[in-house]
Amino acid sequence: MKVFIVLAALIGCYVYAQDAQILPVGGQVGGGQRLPCRGRNEEYKTCGTACEPSCTNPNPMCTKQCINNVCQCRSGYVRNEITRQCVRQAQCSRPGTGFGSSTPFPSQSPQRCGRNETFRTCGSSCEPSCTTPRPQACTMQCIVNVCQCSEGFVRGPSGCVRQRDC
Numbered sequence: 001m002k003v004f005i006v007l008a009a010l011i012g013c014y015v016y017a018q019d020a021q022i023l024p025v026g027g028q029v030g031g032g033q034r035l036p037c038r039g040r041n042e043e044y045k046t047c048g049t050a051c052e053p054s055c056t057n058p059n060p061m062c063t064k065q066c067i068n069n070v071c072q073c074r075s076g077y078v079r080n081e082i083t084r085q086c087v088r089q090a091q092c093s094r095p096g097t098g099f100g101s102s103t104p105f106p107s108q109s110p111q112r113c114g115r116n117e118t119f120r121t122c123g124s125s126c127e128p129s130c131t132t133p134r135p136q137a138c139t140m141q142c143i144v145n146v147c148q149c150s151e152g153f154v155r156g157p158s159g160c161v162r163q164r165d166c
Contacts, residue, residue: 037071038071038157038158039071039084039085039086040085040086041073041074041077041085041086041087042071042072042073042074042086043071043072043073043074044069044070044071045067045069045070045071045072046068046069047066047067047068048066048067048068048070048072049062049065049067049072050062050063050065050066050067051063052072052073052078052079053073053077053078053079054078054079054080054081055078055079055080055081055087055089055092056081058078058089058092073086074086076088078092080092081143081146082143082145082146082147084155112147113147114147114159114160115159115160116149116150116153116159116160116161117147117148117149117150117153117159117160118147118148118149118150118151119145119146119147120143120145120146120147120148121144121145122142122143122144123142123143123144123146123148124138124143124148125138125139125141125142125143126138126139127148127149127155128149128154128155129154129155129156130154130155130156130157130161130163130166133154133163133166154166
């Protein structure tokens with residue numbers, strides 16, 4: 001049973017790491033300028049966790065695997081899976097900011113989705129992104145009532161874009 005729990009935790013951490021914003025080696029862009037983390041309450045980490053805390057899993061079991069050059073939530077914050085913002089855990093249970101303990105909030109209106117996004121009552125936990133356009137391993141976990149990138153688009157730092165625009 002312990003092996004199953006550890007295996008499930010490792011798969012969950014690997015899948016979550018697929019959504020992390022990974023930066024170039026050294027966190028630098030051309031000219032030696034460091035690429036800043038764009039999200040509020042985020043910070044750049046040269047060696048981030050593979051299992052960033054989230055609203056639905058604030059204390060994940062994790063390996064000591066290092067995710068290089070990544071933007072992750074500052075200490076005391078968790079990742080909101082819907083908005084992808086870093087929030088205090090107490091904000092996760094407020095309507096419009098994430099999930100409650102185990103009951104999803106009433107359906108979000110599809111009109112609230114951003115440009116190039118589609119509302120899904122059961123979205124993928126492995127949404128394609130600029131850094132991982134074709135996630136290899138994914139759980140069957142359902143992300144409830146979420147706006148995700150429309151077909152042909154991937155999640156970029158500022159929204160859904162065509163992969164060629166990453």
